[in-house]
Amino acid sequence: MFQLNGKVALITGAGQNVGAGIARALARQGATVVVNDFHADRAQRTTAEIQATGGTARALSFDVSDFDAVTAAIHDITEHEGPVDILVNNAGTGGPLTPLAMAPFARSSAADWQRIFAVNLYGMLNCSRVVLDNMIERRFGRIITIASGAGQTGMNIGVAAYAAAKSGQIGFMRHLAAENAPYGITANTISLGLVLSDASGLPNPTDGIPVGRIGVPEDPAYLAVYLASDEASWTTGQTIGVNGGSLML
Numbered sequence: 001m002f003q004l005n006g007k008v009a010l011i012t013g014a015g016q017n018v019g020a021g022i023a024r025a026l027a028r029q030g031a032t033v034v035v036n037d038f039h040a041d042r043a044q045r046t047t048a049e050i051q052a053t054g055g056t057a058r059a060l061s062f063d064v065s066d067f068d069a070v071t072a073a074i075h076d077i078t079e080h081e082g083p084v085d086i087l088v089n090n091a092g093t094g095g096p097l098t099p100l101a102m103a104p105f106a107r108s109s110a111a112d113w114q115r116i117f118a119v120n121l122y123g124m125l126n127c128s129r130v131v132l133d134n135m136i137e138r139r140f141g142r143i144i145t146i147a148s149g150a151g152q153t154g155m156n157i158g159v160a161a162y163a164a165a166k167s168g169q170i171g172f173m174r175h176l177a178a179e180n181a182p183y184g185i186t187a188n189t190i191s192l193g194l195v196l197s198d199a200s201g202l203p204n205p206t207d208g209i210p211v212g213r214i215g216v217p218e219d220p221a222y223l224a225v226y227l228a229s230d231e232a233s234w235t236t237g238q239t240i241g242v243n244g245g246s247l248m249l
């Protein structure tokens with residue numbers, strides 16, 4: 001079940017944390033994985049981890065917010081690995097501050113919003129648009145976007161512009177799903193709670209999380225494996241929370 005042998009997967013922003021966990025998991029299931037990250041050294045690190053455990057991976061550094069760069073990269077993948085079967089729109093940013101200490105909207109600047117929208121929203125639009133032509137032609141595709149509970153509810157932690165982008169991702173993915181269901185393409189959103197590779201040193205880390213722990217990158221990765229699989233052909237247009245119960249919708 002959930003084997004991905006013969007499938008080509010592109011995971012954006014997969015140099016660390018959530019994206020790296022998803023890339024490792026898809027590779028474990030047999031996918032040929034292309035590890036994108038804006039930071040080439042990070043993409044290379046995840047790629048080396050996958051290769052060290054016998055998986056097939058290649059690092060490909062580009063900026064998802066740059067449509068021409070995305071187009072060139074996906075053509076390169078088509079030529080070397082084959083057409084992209086699975087796209088995971090994971091690259092995201094909350095702005096210049098750390099995810100746990102963002103500025104209230106009243107102290108944010110237009111430059112902050114532009115980068116947040118460029119990476120989270122335009123990055124997703126760019127990558128989704130470029131992979132679609134081949135997916136439609138081949139009558140198969142799996143598109144997964146990593147959004148956030150911040151896009152579904154109000155939080156007093158200074159993430160208003162980020163929430164606008166994440167909420168926009170959720171809206172886009174539903175329409176992508178409806179438009180492309182006739183072509184065997186599914187489009188689903190994983191809405192995350194707090195996930196960290198290393199949660200040590202955080203004060204009261206489990207406040208508000210019924211399961212009693214902060215998430216680790218493997219938590220969303222298991223769902224990504226399912227959504228990427230042939231078996232998930234009847235699951236589309238969904239926004240699925242992976243958050244330890246911190247947001248129950």
Ligand SMILES: NC(=O)c1ccc[n+]([C@@H]2O[C@H](COP(=O)([O-])OP(=O)(O)OC[C@H]3O[C@@H](n4cnc5c(N)ncnc54)[C@H](O)[C@@H]3O)[C@@H](O)[C@H]2O)c1
Pocket residue numbers: 012013014015016017018019036037038039042062063064065089090091092093094099119123146147148149191192193194195196
């Ligand atoms: N970690 C969480 O608690 C959490 C919670 C909710 C949602 N999310 C979402 O999950 C996704 C991954 O989050 P994370 O915590 O792993 O982030 P992270 O910041 O740890 O890693 C993101 C990676 O994306 C890369 N990146 C940034 N901009 C890029 C660009 N323009 N092009 C290519 N790569 C780029 C970065 O270099 C970085 O390595 C994001 O979309 C984020 O909004 C994360």
